[in-house]
Amino acid sequence: MSETLGASLKRQNMKWLVLLAGADVLATFLFVAPELARGVTLTELGVGRVLSTAVLPVVVLLLVNVLPHEVKSSIVFWKVQDALPGCRAFTRYAPRDQRIDMTALKKNVGPFPSEPAEQNAKWYKLYKQVPTEPNVRDAHRNFLLYRDMAALSLPLIVLVPVALHFVGIAGGAVLLAGALFLIQYFLTALSARWSGVRFVCNVLAVHSIRKVR
Numbered sequence: 001m002s003e004t005l006g007a008s009l010k011r012q013n014m015k016w017l018v019l020l021a022g023a024d025v026l027a028t029f030l031f032v033a034p035e036l037a038r039g040v041t042l043t044e045l046g047v048g049r050v051l052s053t054a055v056l057p058v059v060v061l062l063l064v065n066v067l068p069h070e071v072k073s074s075i076v077f078w079k080v081q082d083a084l085p086g087c088r089a090f091t092r093y094a095p096r097d098q099r100i101d102m103t104a105l106k107k108n109v110g111p112f113p114s115e116p117a118e119q120n121a122k123w124y125k126l127y128k129q130v131p132t133e134p135n136v137r138d139a140h141r142n143f144l145l146y147r148d149m150a151a152l153s154l155p156l157i158v159l160v161p162v163a164l165h166f167v168g169i170a171g172g173a174v175l176l177a178g179a180l181f182l183i184q185y186f187l188t189a190l191s192a193r194w195s196g197v198r199f200v201c202n203v204l205a206v207h208s209i210r211k212v213r
Helices: 002-032 044-055 058-067 069-077 085-096 101-110 116-129 134-166 172-210
Strands: none
Touching: 002 058, 002 134, 002 172, 058 134, 069 134, 085 116, 085 172, 101 116, 101 134, 101 172, 116 172, 134 172
């Protein structure tokens, strides 16, 4: 069920990912030809809308699915190994969440592992028992959304300035473009990080309140 739920959440997030990609494309074109903001016609707007509706979803789908989950988590948490948020579920995140009674949690789920991989495995089993809890589902959706946004944003920090440079855009505009996409990446990565921690803790909070069977 959780795999089906995850696919459903990704479909819900697709429109927001496409909107972000569309905004990034528009911003890049404005760096290349600022006059487009003043002289665009209704026909050109219509063509742009058709292209964004038909092409961008395919491009976004390919880009967000080409990277493994572990790589995306590395992009968000800035860790090469054990980057998944569940790897620190019992040693870092749960003890800091005031909603979670650690004594009650241990009574309901058993001993806490300390190794990162074991923590993630145990946390994932606990998640599989409560995937449709509203606060768990919402946190999961937000984590997937911001994580994929961060994965889309990171390459643009380099790719857009390089592309602008090769088409002859002035250095100041190139630096500004790089700075804008760097800010976008940091904002989405930090949002994904906070959402991931919330996701992990929401699962454990449910198990600390009651023993799920």
